[in-house]
Every structure is written in structure tokens, then in C-alpha cells.
Amino acid sequence: MVGQQYARISHTPLSSSPVSIPVGLSAVALCLGVACGKAEDPTAFELVVSDSIGSETGSVTFSRVPSACVLETGEIAVLDSGNSTLWLFSENGDSLKATSIEGGGPGEFYSANCVTPAPGSGVWLSSFYDRKMVLLDDTLGLQEDVVLVDPEYCTPLVIVSHPSGELIGRFQVGSVDSSGTAIAMLNEDGSLDQVFRRTMVLFDQTGTRQAETSMVAAAGQNGLVYIAPQIGQEYHIYSYATDGSLVKDICIPEIHMQPKPAEVIALERDHAMANWISATGSADGFAYEPPQFYNMIEYLGTDSLGRIWALRGDYTNPTFDVFSPDGQREFTCTTSLPSWQECDRWLFYIGEGGFLAMPYNPDRYPLVYILRLQEVAVQQD
16 A cells, blocks of 8 residues: 655745743743634744754664654653664763664564653554554663554554553554544553544555544543544544543634645655555556645644644644643644755654654654744734
8 A cells, every 4th residue: 555655845944033931831821712713823933943863973873763752751762763773862862772673572573663652761662564562661671562452453553651551542443345543542451442533434455545534643631632633624633531532622613724736746646656666566556646635633742731732734834733731722833943854744742741853754864853942023014
């Protein structure tokens, strides 16, 4: 199946007169909008680079970084799937430890995709391909190796591990004639318990219809789970309790899916065909047509104040809509990232410990960028 492809972008930093504010401070005197209501945004914020991890040469070089996160201790875990290595850095970016995770045994992966903080100082690793999730402690030693036992569910991606023990993840679902996406709670024996949201469509060989079921999710305060469909006519973020009950529907009617420029669609089609030819040896049977619109929401995260960060789908200009824990829209946050780091798109981590950005498929060597939130002076007409 041909996955979603992205046009190569070069992000140009914004021109601004910044006033730095600490990550832990809430936005003050912002014009808030209730759920399903319009919200004005008189104050501008952006995420800017404060430091970076990695180098072109030397002791810390990365091959491919699909995921990174900040632990409760402030340490930063970086997954280098290209080298099958998990790195642990101090909050200042100093290398503390690295361990190989390559293989098919306990605690090992053929291809890991995601690293997520665990309660305390450990991390969870998960993989689209290995059908399992692995818990490592603060020394990167193996604690648990959880393998999915339900044949209908595959490609696990850990979203959160609550202190009370609940492990919540995103899964692909497959049956005889249909497939889709589900957000569910996982038991210690690898079986699935509570399913928060599940969307299915008839199976499509090209993967186009399966993309319509895609969802992103994040953990909230008090055990809440936030779930957002990536494709749809309306902007929704659903909040669920751990018992599966719907708590709130955050809806912003004035935000719509944005059409992609023709050149972006053409690049996505070219990239998809190149991958198809690489996998099959010829262009015969290639039938992928890129989506005409960007996703509504590309990523969800929550910060130390419980605010919900929703990344809009236009990956050429990464922008977040930020909501309070009760669903009120607080502000919009743009990003200022290195212009030299040309890549297909940017990946982000928003968590209680801080903010990170990683270039996906960069032209040059990848770095992991530590971000900070700052207010931007707004020019008055």
C-alpha cells in the first residue's frame, strides 16, 4: 500500500520582535471562544528554536528520527530508526546513554516508529510493523514487552501510559473486507479493552479510502483522551473519559480543510510513484491519487497546563490552534524553524516536559530541535 507522501518544503522563519515567556506560563488576557464558537486572536505566539541535538559528524549523529519526547525528569529521548538506536539526553542536550533496539527478540524491533514518555522516568517504544510495545526504564533497560494478541488490530502507536496503568494507543483495524483506525486501551496481556473511537471503510488496495478513517489523539488531564479525525468537513476534537464516555466535542466551524496547490499535489504523486517503482520494479498498477486537501488536524499534544495543541494540516506552514483544558480556544501559535533544514515536513512533540521539532526526510542530516514558546509583538495598522 502506498503511504501518504509530502512535498519537500523549506521553512522560512517569521520576521518578528519577540518577547520571551516561559513554557509554564499560561496566556493572559486572551480573547477566548467557547466550543463551537468563533474566537478572535489579538495576541500572537510562536514556537522558536532554543537549542538543538545532534550534528553532521561526531559522536551524536542521526540517520532518521521519526519520534522524540521529553520525559517527566526533563531528559529527552530520541528514536533514531535509521540506526535502530534509542538515545537519552539531558535537558541541555548532553548525551547520557544510547542503546541498540534492532532485532526480533524481547525489547527489540525490526522498525520502531514512536517513543512516548512513561510515568516516572521511563519510555514506551512502539512500532507499526512489529505488533508490539516495549517499556524501558530510566537506564533504557527492558521492563515490559507487550505483544498484540487480537488479530484484528495491528500497527500499534502508543499515545499515553497513565500512572494508574492504562496504556492507550492508536491501531489499524482490519477484517475480512474492511479496514480502518481505532483509539483503544490496551491490557497487560496484549488484549484490547475500551475502544474510544473506531472508524471503518471497505478495503481499498490503494489506501485512499483508509486514509479517511485516520485519527490523531493525545492524553489529557484527569485521564481524559482527546481524539481528532484528520479528514472531515468540520473541525472536531472529541474528549473522552477512560470509561469511554464522551465528555466534550470541541468544534470550530470557521476552520476548514485547505486545498493543496497544484505543485504540491504533483510532487506528492511523483514521490508516491517513485516509492511504488522502488517496491514493485515498475509503474504497472500504480493508481494513487494524492488527496486534494490538507488534513484538518495533523497532530495533537497537551502541555504542562493541560492545554490542547492541534497542528493544522498545512505542513508548509506549521500552525497550532491551542485550547484550554475545558475546550475554549486560547490562541493560535505559528512556528519559526531553521530555513536551511529542507525537508518533506516537520514532526512535533508537545508534552508536559516541553516542545520538540524533527525534520521528516531532510535533504541534509536531521537534528532534534528544542523549542520554546514566545509572544510576538503584533504590528498595529
